[in-house]
Amino acid sequence: MDSRDNPDSAGSAPVTRHLPGHIAAALAGAGGAADTAGQPWAGRSLAGDDGKIHNFEDDDGSADAGYLAAVGALLDGNGDEAAVVASLATARIFIPIIAQLAGTESMGGLEADKQADMALVTLKAADGRTAMPAFTSAKALAAWHPEARPVAVYAARAALSAVAEGAELLVLDPGSDLTWVIRRPAVWALAQQREWIPSYADEALAAEITATAAGFPAVRNIVLLPGSGVPAVTGTGGSMPGGGAGPELQVVLYLEDGLDAAAVQDLLAGLQQAWSRNVLFAERVDSIEIKLRRAVQ
Incomplete structure (x- = not known):
């Protein structure tokens, strides 16, 4: 073979090229009778259903x-x-x-x-x-x-x-x-693979919240609405009526007239304490905001 076909042989000793250590170590440990999980290669089939690795093999990666x-x-x-x-x-x-x-x-002097x-x-x-x-x-x-x-x-x-x-x-x-x-x-x-109902549209939750408020005579009525944090802002600056991260449930309390600030604070503290002990409330409400309104006489 002409030296021009092998530059390493032209006028000097052959140059030895080494694989990166982690690659050489991986190759050195390959070729055994089992895979890295210890499962034997013998008897395996890559045909038909046996060759499927997971449920998404034909998935092109696009959104559902x-x-x-x-x-x-x-x-x-x-x-x-x-x-x-x-x-x-x-x-x-x-x-x-x-x-x-x-x-x-270290594998054979190589770091892997x-x-x-x-x-x-x-x-x-x-x-x-x-x-x-x-x-x-x-x-x-x-x-x-x-x-x-x-x-x-x-x-x-x-x-x-x-x-x-x-x-x-x-x-x-x-x-x-x-x-x-x-x-x-x-x-x-x-x-749990069950249906989800937003808290502001949950009739069972509304009944529980209303029943709890019945123990507070100053509360004349309760209305549940979507919270101010339900809408999400899109990347183009628009608004989407869902998917937001802010308050999810707005509870509007219609109170009797004549309550002073201290009475309102005591009322709110009592309601929130009662709701926090309610299992259904804890399971179905993510975040809450409260609005106060004067009851129409």
Whole structure:
């Protein structure tokens, strides 16, 4: 062979090129009778259903059509928050996983990763609560954190993970033009695969709140309305009637005339204490704001 075909042999000793240590170590440990989880290669089939790795192999990574339709209906004035959450009951979403190196080991004089922990990502909401981000598409996740690994799961499974991590909020597509906050009661409902009813539209809850207020004669009437934090601001500056992170339930109290400031404060303290002891209230109300009105005589 002519020296021109092999530059390393022209006038000098051959140059030895080495693979990076972590790659060489990985190759050195490969080729065994089992995979890294200890499962034998023998007898495995990659044909038909045996070759399927997960439920989303034909997934192109785009957002779920049912979710997009529900959000579109909400924006057009034909839908509501409950329909959007209901669309997630069968939707695939992505949760971001970040690899964290836990240690290294030496293999044949080469340093290799000994353990890399895969960690769920959590955020802190403006009110201090823990929130778990999730994404409706792989593209949205990559735009948010290019180094995060997208793990495809059903939204119900993501809700279970959020509960396990102590997260009270599940935030869909944070940082995008359309961010949707799933509040604690809706997260629990998704995790339990049951219907979620917004607190301001919950007739059973309204009955409980009204019954509790019956012990306070100064309260003449109660009305439940969507809170000021229900709407969300889109990336284009518009408003969407759902998916917001602020107060979810507005309780309008119609009080008898003639109460002074101290009497009103005592009344509110007593009501809030009574509501806090109510199991249904604790389960179905995420956040509350109270408005006072004078009862019409």
